[in-house]
Amino acid sequence: MKDSLWKLKVLFLSISDNFKCWKESVWDVELDELYCCNGRDCGCQAVTNRQYISWQFQVDVPPPNPKDRP
Ligand SMILES: [Zn+2]
Secondary structure, eight states: OHHHHHHHHHHHHHHHHHHHHHIIIIITSOTTSBSSOSSSSSSSTTOBHHHHHHHHHTOOOOOOOGGGOO
């Protein structure tokens, strides 16, 4: 039982670090804002946070939120 609690504590610590990283880099960002710059200052090609996160995690690009359209 003691080992199980220790293992669960390690799991919690591992998940909490990943959760904090996910919250800061995915949950708290505006998906349609530029990830870096307008593309003139570096090689980022003016990708949005949505495009960058989709590329980083190899997931389909979600469509823009309809409420954000003019
Ligand atoms: Zn840039």
